[in-house]
Amino acid sequence: MISLSGSFRFEGRWLFKDIELHLKPEGWTCLLGPSGVGKTTLLRLFAGLETHGEFQGEVELVDAHVAYMAQSDLLMPWLDVTGNVTLGERLRGKTPDLPRAQDLIARVGLADHAHKYPSELSGGMRQRAALARTLMEDCHLVCLDEPFSALDARTRAEMQELAFELLEARTVLLVTHDPAEAARLGDRIAILDERGMRLFPAARSKPLRAIDEKETLDLQVRLLASLREAVS
Amino acid sequence: MIRALWIAVSALFALGLWQLVVSLTGVPHFILPSPFKVAETLVNSRELIAGHAVITIAEVLAGLVIGSLLGVASALYLMISPTARRLLMPIMVFSQAVPVFALAPVLTLWLGYGIWSKIVMTILLIYFPVASTFLDGLMRTDPGYLDIARTMRAKPRQVLMRIRVPAALPSFGSGLKLAAVYAPIGAVIGEWVGASNGLGYLMLLANGRAKIDLMFASLFVLAAFTVALHYLVSLFAMWLTNRANGRRSSAG
Numbered sequence: 001m002i003s004l005s006g007s008f009r010f011e012g013r014w015l016f017k018d019i020e021l022h023l024k025p026e027g028w029t030c031l032l033g034p035s036g037v038g039k040t041t042l043l044r045l046f047a048g049l050e051t052h053g054e055f056q057g058e059v060e061l062v063d064a065h066v067a068y069m070a071q072s073d074l075l076m077p078w079l080d081v082t083g084n085v086t087l088g089e090r091l092r093g094k095t096p097d098l099p100r101a102q103d104l105i106a107r108v109g110l111a112d113h114a115h116k117y118p119s120e121l122s123g124g125m126r127q128r129a130a131l132a133r134t135l136m137e138d139c140h141l142v143c144l145d146e147p148f149s150a151l152d153a154r155t156r157a158e159m160q161e162l163a164f165e166l167l168e169a170r171t172v173l174l175v176t177h178d179p180a181e182a183a184r185l186g187d188r189i190a191i192l193d194e195r196g197m198r199l200f201p202a203a204r205s206k207p208l209r210a211i212d213e214k215e216t217l218d219l220q221v222r223l224l225a226s227l228r229e230a231v232s
Numbered sequence: 233m234i235r236a237l238w239i240a241v242s243a244l245f246a247l248g249l250w251q252l253v254v255s256l257t258g259v260p261h262f263i264l265p266s267p268f269k270v271a272e273t274l275v276n277s278r279e280l281i282a283g284h285a286v287i288t289i290a291e292v293l294a295g296l297v298i299g300s301l302l303g304v305a306s307a308l309y310l311m312i313s314p315t316a317r318r319l320l321m322p323i324m325v326f327s328q329a330v331p332v333f334a335l336a337p338v339l340t341l342w343l344g345y346g347i348w349s350k351i352v353m354t355i356l357l358i359y360f361p362v363a364s365t366f367l368d369g370l371m372r373t374d375p376g377y378l379d380i381a382r383t384m385r386a387k388p389r390q391v392l393m394r395i396r397v398p399a400a401l402p403s404f405g406s407g408l409k410l411a412a413v414y415a416p417i418g419a420v421i422g423e424w425v426g427a428s429n430g431l432g433y434l435m436l437l438a439n440g441r442a443k444i445d446l447m448f449a450s451l452f453v454l455a456a457f458t459v460a461l462h463y464l465v466s467l468f469a470m471w472l473t474n475r476a477n478g479r480r481s482s483a484g
Contacts, residue, residue, distance in 0.1 A: 048382065048383065067383065068383040074376045076399075077477050077478040087384065088386075091384050091385075091387065091390045092384065092385060092390070093390055117479070118478055119478045143383075
């Protein structure tokens with residue numbers, strides 16, 4: 001079971017208090033909420049990253065090796081796509097598995113761009129490369145921090161589909177502020193806002209949900225309403 | 233092309249102004265020689281000047297290479313050792329308050345009149361700019377890159393060599409460009425204090441014998457070398473920056 005429970009304090013102020021989040025095993029848990037309530041902090045706690053605050057509580061993981069992908073692609077500009085995809089193994093001092101890297105690069109549709117630098121790719125292509133790098137890490141838990149939010153609507157929809165397909169059978173935590181994204185991708189949807197954390201009643205259908213299906217749209221509307229409740 | 237043209241126009245303008253001052257004031261040529269006189273001396277004394285220039289250029293290049301290597305090594309060491317950083321950084325910063333040329337006489341005392349006192353002088357001048365700019369670049373790695381490295385469970389040594397160093401190459405290039413400007417100053421100061429050859433020595437000698445044309449001719453050669461060195465180092469710095477940003481284009 002992958003879960004987090006506890007409270008987080010930053011500069012003397014509670015960012016969140018006594019919350020609990022269990023991730024859906026081998027599924028997508030979407031953490032939805034407005035900016036500044038600690039969504040990213042929560043994800044960074046799962047990923048074992050620096051949070052510059054004080055966490056009191058517990059993170060339970062199956063394996064400490066966690067894959068991480070952020071809003072910015074964070075590709076190393078001095079490495080080509082292949083170099084970026086194989087970076088993890090090199091950083092661990094191992095010889096990279098090049099055939100596997102090539103296969104993953106092909107699966108994200110960048111086979112013809114394997115030797116291009118990030119500066120030579122579009123934003124969508126860079127996120128594809130980052131996705132291939134994330135897959136290369138082959139982790140049980142994948143933490144995605146708004147990875148699609150900087151993309152245009154069409155590219156975003158494509159990336160959601162590609163990521164959902166390629167991350168099958170992994171436990172995914174997706175942090176997002178977009179109700180539409182959560183409605184499409186979430187097996188489990190949690191909302192974190194000023195009032196704290198609450199689980200949103202699960203949808204009947206399984207993701208990946210079609211953008212134009214009534215249930216997806218309904219879910220999206222209810223999520224937005226729930227987000228707005230907090231403010232009023 | 234346009235830029236080169238303007239540089240030529242600018243040079244002609246400066247020479248014209250110089251000639252005008254000489255013509256209008258009628259100042260004797262042992263006080264301020266005309267540009268033509270200097271050019272004449274440059275041609276007539278080319279072997280003398282070239283012989284001394286070779287020495288100075290060798291000192292500058294040796295100082296530049298050794299000083300840069302020491303600067304890079306120090307920056308890497310200070311990067312991996314926070315204790316060393318706390319201990320040595322105040323000393324390094326304080327050392328910059330010392331006017332380094334005040335040390336030139338004592339360097340000559342310790343190292344003699346040969347080229348080593350000049351090379352060490354050059355090293356002293358360029359070491360700090362190279363070390364501090366490179367260290368600054370190493371310390372300011374994008375935290376996002378370090379997050380990626382952390383989730384990949386990277387070894388610290390690999391983070392340094394595969395992420396921090398390549399990301400700091402543009403900063404290293406800026407340090408080198410500063411060093412290329414300082415290095416000739418270091419060598420010439422060393423030669424002024426005590427030497428038997430080199431352009432600094434020749435300039436001092438010419439000045440003492442009222443051969444101001446020879447002094448200016450030597451100065452011109454020194455300046456031309458400094459400009460050429462700065463240009464070459466800038467090209468190298470640009471190459472480093474392009475590499476760090478994954479751009480294939482050579483000179484821009």
